[in-house]
Amino acid sequence: MKLTSRNFKSCLAVAGLALVMLAGRISPAATIRLRAQAVVEAHQDVRLGDIATVTDADPRKAEDLANTVVLSGVEKDQKLGAESILMALMAQRGVSSLGSDLRMGGAVDCRISIGTPAARAAVPAAPVSSQNTADIASTPVRAMGAAETAGAPVSQQPAGQAIAQSGAKAATPGSQNPSQAPADGRNLTLSQLITQQVQTGLNGSSENVRIVFESINPLLDTQPAGDRKWLCRPLTKSLLGTVSFEAQLVEGAKIFDRLNVQARVVIRQRVVVATRRVVRGDVIAEGQVAMEDQWLDRKLPKLFELATDVVGLEAVRDVDVGGILDQRDFREALMAHKNEPVNVIYVAGSMQVQISGRAMDDGKLHDRIDVRNESTGERYDAVMIGRNLAVAGGTLTAAQEKKLQESQQ
16 A cells, blocks of 8 residues: 555554553543523522533443532522533532543533423423534633632532623722623623622622722723633632632633632621610510611521511510610510519509509410409409500500500619
């Protein structure tokens, strides 16, 4: 056979392939084909197999890769891009375990919808049209930062926050208006991008969320040039308090800069506060509490929502003036205990007479209980308005009730 230039190249290719096979290092590349749409259950982790078809020569490797969590606790419909998925895979599994031959194709992004298992099964896994496909076959791992990309697992990130890439609200005065910024995140400053991610994660607006960047770096407010853009993700579970972010400035497959950013995040919340000092054992009355806006740096799920929710409860610890009232610091208070003496104010028109009685039942604030007259043995109904204090025979206005409560203290 005549050895031509073409034949010579073919022989070299075959020889190289044989050497690799003999060395035991060859394995067909794993392939990920992203679907254009998928349906998942609310509050569930989204795994790669939920939104893509994963194939590999080794079925066990394909199954293992398909079980990788790429989005945590999804709560609403959203769109997840191929680039974000690749970043999530590297953060979860590490670059070395994915291999340089990993291929990713299919849709450019996947629209994830919340639905039932039945709806989930109805979504076809067929390949999407070539008009909406992305192929990252050529060393996609390097396109996302190679071995340098590392950080907290995606499963630890807040729901819907795998990678922040689009639309941000202004982080600092005078910065670009995000409503005029490109939807793909280009030309956004890093501070704008982080602000958008925090506000989205906390479901708040610029009026209700404050961000102070503790890191000092000119790159925070420098607009990326050309087609460059920032990619960032939080390294902490919570987006409140001190939050660290990992950021990369990229253009296509090339990384131009890396930056770790630390920010202080607080959120405005309407809370119930004490207007007077509360001592352990006090029963809260109207006027002792009020509603107020405060900036919080952590989630406090046991706070009261309304001031009226605290009235009539007994404090189990002291609270200073202005202190936020927590449900764990209060309990249901009994104004009267069965068989204990109570003072009863008998109301007849404008006349009020105080008599002694004995409670026949336990009673909380404004409970109607059975009371026995200690002198005559007569029994009648009375309404508890304070500790061991009740009213019978008529009703009192809020002002009269408050005056009686204060007179008994």
